[in-house]
Amino acid sequence: MSAFSITRRVEFGDTDMAGIMHFSNFFRFMEVAESDFLRSLGLCVSWVENGVKWGFPRVSAACDYAKPAKFQDVLTVAVNVEKVGKKSVSYSFAFSNQHGEALATGRITSVFCRATGSEQIEALEIPPHIRAKLEGQP
């Protein structure tokens, strides 16, 4: 069962000449769901603390498409935390439309990182207080 979901409308600019949402925009919708999920936990995909940039850049993203999403469809994107690893977190995303039809399933794995210098990013162990939130511990 999903602990978190968002809804988002397919806008005209999200479609392509096939008359359906362009396949790349499912990843943008996943990002919105991921961001809103993190925000609901008091976390963020990217932030600055004591002059250091922290965040969760993605190391993998995937989507399987079953049915097209159409202009003006209001999609529900349900987020599940699949795994909290030492340095990474993996989500799955279930897309459905306003008729309850399953449209697509996505996956994103993000790594906890800090930017060191202007050009380097370094993966770090997820601190306990962030891990607890991601794991849904009260």
Place this chain on the structure above:
Amino acid sequence: MSAFSITRRVEFGDTDMAGIMHFSNFFRFMEVAESDFLRSLGLCVSWVENGVKWGFPRVSAACDYAKPAKFQDVLTVAVNVEKVGKKSVSYSFAFSNQHGEALATGRITSVFCRATGSEQIEALEIPPHIRAKLEGQP
């Protein structure tokens, strides 16, 4: 060995606030590589013939990110046909930058379809002359 590749520059609008190419834009680059590959064979991702719409909508897409792509990087995207199934074709995409560094690896599976009516799409067996081209037969 890759039979086909494109180069494409990372534009300002392709970046995000992390200072690197947004992860969703790797899928747009893959699409350009797929389209150019099909065009090089005299095929297309979408076309109309005798009033019927034909094309190769995607049923899955994935990307693994190893290193970030930066503003003004000129990326090479090498395309390989991994498998030509009965109704689908699977590609892999290898991203590298102008320094020869491997950045990411992607995969797309597209299904040969025709649009029947304004709302329905139907998967079909890939015809022999298209299959031969995708398989690189002379």
Place this chain on the structure above:
Amino acid sequence: MSAFSITRRVEFGDTDMAGIMHFSNFFRFMEVAESDFLRSLGLCVSWVENGVKWGFPRVSAACDYAKPAKFQDVLTVAVNVEKVGKKSVSYSFAFSNQHGEALATGRITSVFCRATGSEQIEALEIPPHIRAKLEGQP
């Protein structure tokens, strides 16, 4: 005074490496505001009726930027119908953030059109019942 407005959050993917919303995305936000405004009137930016495609393609779009929109800002986009011409409608859009700061002002002019054949579009006079709605007549 504005008769209609929407709110929309600046997502991570809307930003660029300058750390602010990419200037082109203001046009996407305007489109959402325009679409929602038309929907609130029972109209649409694009629809099919009796097998004919109707819609309001844009003939001009402009934006003046005063202050940047930042990641996670919740923007209000207020829509005003500036002019309903014989065949076109012009909107203005006022962008502000959650602090009430004015960020940008946009303008779009759309023309009432039908698609004739697969390749041609033809501008038409706006019918009285659509004109009345756009002009806010009860």
Place this chain on the structure above:
Amino acid sequence: MSAFSITRRVEFGDTDMAGIMHFSNFFRFMEVAESDFLRSLGLCVSWVENGVKWGFPRVSAACDYAKPAKFQDVLTVAVNVEKVGKKSVSYSFAFSNQHGEALATGRITSVFCRATGSEQIEALEIPPHIRAKLEGQP
């Protein structure tokens, strides 16, 4: 007469359900033309020098659309420097397709800026050596 132009193909992902390039993507094409033009002069839309961020953020952008750009069209975008002001530079952009048809005309005004602190940007007078390049002085 235009001193500089680029060509760029309309990709599948640049189109919308009307079957033509989405109006917002003309601004992305203008940005590519602006960036390439600046690069041809040894300049950039955004760079870091001595730890300070410099660049040319846009203060206004506009486009008038005459004919649609279609999938696979190869657009020529000709850039003209319309005016080099004290702190700003204004460009015009003329879009045409591979048949020589004029499609659209755009305008962008960018301001010479430096980022002071993480949140502030400050407009500055364009230095003489940059002005000379923008004005096409040898």
